[in-house]
Amino acid sequence: MTRVRLSRLPGDQVLITDHDGVEQVALEDLAALVRRREATSPRWVWDDTARWYPPLLAAGVRVERCHDLRLCRRVLRRAPAVDPGALDGEDSRLWDALRPVVATDPVLFGAGDAADHLRADVEDARQLAALSASPDAPRLSLLLAAESAGALAAAEMTHAGVPWNAEVHEALLAEQLGPRPPRGAPPHRLAACADDVRRLLAAPGLNPDSQPELLAALRRAGLEATDTRASTLQRLDHPVAAPLLRYKKLAHLFHTHGWAWMDEWVRDGRFRPSYQPAGSATGRWSSNGGGALSFPAQVRPAAVADDGWVLVVADVAQLEPRVLAGMSGDRGLADAARGTDLYQGMADAGAVATRQDAKLGLLGAMYGATRGESGRMVADLTRRYPHAFGLVEAAARAGERGETVRTLLGRGSPPAGASWDETPDAPPTDLADQGRRRRAHGRFTRNFVVQGTGAEWALCWIADLRNRLWRLPGDGPVEARPHLVFFVHDEVVVHAPAHLAGAVAAEMTAAASTAGRLLFREMTLDFPLTVSVVRSYADAGKPGT
DNA sequence: GTGCCTGGCGCC
DNA sequence: AGGGCGCCAGGCAC
Structure with missing residues (x-):
């Protein structure tokens, strides 16, 4: 398989290195070049998928596979079976120092990026050498491929976004909090709750958001509490317990998934959080914008498929x-x-x-x-x-x-x-x-x-699922076909035309089998999925663990 | 003002 | 004295 390495050069130029040699194009011509060469199924090698891929997706270009040098270098650096010296060389300290690009950063190719003068071909050769010298090469190769495929999936999910019905979300907020307040003011229901708390504790100036103030007020009311967790408050035998718990619940909704959150993260009917593949030490993804991995049941009713489309939700039981x-x-x-x-x-x-x-x-x-x-x-x-x-x-x-x-x-x-x-x-x-x-x-x-x-299994799962979805009937860019819109550790959501729901569900199951075989080889293991086809994410059945 | 820490909550 | 995250507000240091 051809590896095509892309490096940034000064003056909005891109250096392209492959087995045929070296070529240089203007940045503005890159999407057209990638679209053309993608037909030969190369592996695109670049410093950070979150930097290169979003502009390509915006131009309607989807790539099948890549090698994310930053992610893979981190894996190789920490892998006990890889000689650290094999990763040293020209600019290697700069490669070590690379920080992830935030996928929602509007200026992906802005001047002054740390990676601008780094040579992808040099680093790629170094990584391949380090890998091939490792006794764990076969498994590590799979890990690097899965990690890179995950990075593609992450960029595609941010690009496509979770279909989001702002009217549903607003109705939900209005029902629980009252009408949208002016900037800086609390919504009516929240303010009323705070008043109840102040009255019942005889603490007129109390700010219920302040833990020290709240603890002091509770003690003055004769209650023994050393913290203000909900589970602690629940045990209080006092009329303030109920309004206080309600206050905390409403305050959390208002602050984390209220109108400000919608303004910031929902555009054109899509919720576009930013994922950070391998953002946690264990290799699990994390999120660096939008709280992708923790958007709560409370607002899931607003995740609604487009007309004629459905959400196919799958999660693995006891992964x-x-x-x-x-x-x-x-x-x-x-x-x-x-x-x-x-x-x-x-x-x-x-x-x-x-x-x-x-x-x-x-x-x-x-x-x-x-x-x-x-x-x-x-x-x-x-x-x-x-x-x-x-x-x-x-x-x-x-x-x-x-x-x-x-x-x-x-x-x-x-x-x-x-x-x-x-x-x-x-x-x-x-x-x-x-x-x-x-x-x-x-x-x-x-x-x-x-x-x-577990994170490795999940990476293999979504990597295979991503490719299977692409092979389903359809045409046009990623977001016009059945596509992943959400992933969280052991659960995926695919947005798909309704008539393809059954096919999508079948591919989810097939991909789970593939992941099991890739990781555990001869040891046959079941990874049963719970699959729901729904209009709204909130309707997905989730027996859970 | 910025920046870091903590408590508390959300998700898996 | 059970793991991994992100986000918010408050509170403190600078």
């Missing part, structure tokens, strides 16, 4: 326990995972008394619970599933020793020092404190191997 079964080769756990409900499968096999016990024990093992009911279940289940539970336990112990752990495809955990306090002026830590930090890092590495491998 991480299944991934744990696969990566540990625990046949017993894999057998329990054969149905649609892994926890029930464990109960049916007699490993635990109830489904709830199974869930407590597995989640406890993956999160590092040591006490309470969850901790006890972990001990019981370790005897029944020694491979699976042994794997997370070993990862925890390695982390406590300060060692790096890795995901199935070879992503390495960040060094222990990264999360430990190493600032020069930090107060000296005593032995007990060091012990706490070690154990905390052990819990992190314990979870890292499972969460990170």
